[in-house]
Amino acid sequence: MDIFTAMRDRHSVRSYDDRPIPDDLRKTLQAEIDACNAAGDLRIQLMTDEPEAFGGMMAHYGKFSDVRNYLVMIGPKNADLDEKAGYYGERLVLKAQMLGLNTCWVALTFSRSRPKKLVVPGDKLVCVIALGYGVTQGVPHKSKPMERLYKVDGVMPDWFRRGMDTALLAPTAVNQQKFRFSLADKGAVVAESTGGAYSMIDLGIVKYHFEVGAGKDMFHWA
Ligand SMILES: Cc1cc2nc3c(=O)[nH]c(=O)nc-3n(C[C@H](O)[C@H](O)[C@H](O)COP(=O)(O)O)c2cc1C
Numbered sequence: 500m501d502i503f504t505a506m507r508d509r510h511s512v513r514s515y516d517d518r519p520i521p522d523d524l525r526k527t528l529q530a531e532i533d534a535c536n537a538a539g540d541l542r543i544q545l546m547t548d549e550p551e552a553f554g555g556m557m558a559h560y561g562k563f564s565d566v567r568n569y570l571v572m573i574g575p576k577n578a579d580l581d582e583k584a585g586y587y588g589e590r591l592v593l594k595a596q597m598l599g600l601n602t603c604w605v606a607l608t609f610s611r612s613r614p615k616k617l618v619v620p621g622d623k624l625v626c627v628i629a630l631g632y633g634v635t636q637g638v639p640h641k642s643k644p645m646e647r648l649y650k651v652d653g654v655m656p657d658w659f660r661r662g663m664d665t666a667l668l669a670p671t672a673v674n675q676q677k678f679r680f681s682l683a684d685k686g687a688v689v690a691e692s693t694g695g696a697y698s699m700i701d702l703g704i705v706k707y708h709f710e711v712g713a714g715k716d717m718f719h720w721a
Contacts, residue, residue: 510637561608585703
């Protein structure tokens, strides 16, 4: 499966079956986690066969069932931590999808105490990402009209449209899609959050999608 198919087929999945993640997949995923941690100066960790984080009231309220594997998004407490967690977390989400696994970003409806034990002083737990073999593949989310999420004066370049198409497929907290991409001077793109809870995590996620869709060498972030 290529990354474009992964972006199209990925939907949040909250119910999992009891199949463990096979060793070879776990190793492949771990290599990608290591690469993300190195590139983003993060301390993302993979927890497997750990039922506590999704065993309490919060997860029950959030309609999660049988989540035993998850990524813990941790990094140094800096101003850009949430955005970086979003950016690299989504890279891992799409990698997992390409490996045949399902995922769900979770910032609220999980129990923090077990994953928090992994946090060292100076670092912060941003959120987690549930991971495993879903009972279903989930369903596509409703999307705002593209016109509300970008600003381009004049003719929209094809690469910008491809970036927008893929950004619309990205997960955002409560499907809020509170972001805007604007085309500035000569291949510079401004990406902004327009508010909402967890919106800087969302911003990192949608920027990753936009980059994949548009092609990294077609533009630069302003
Ligand atoms: C930053 C972030 C936080 C999220 N937190 C939760 C959560 O706490 N509980 C939950 O059930 N879903 C959570 N989600 C999943 C969103 O509800 C879901 O991504 C959105 O409705 C879009 O659906 P899709 O992922 O199927 O495209 C979160 C998503 C993001 C991006």
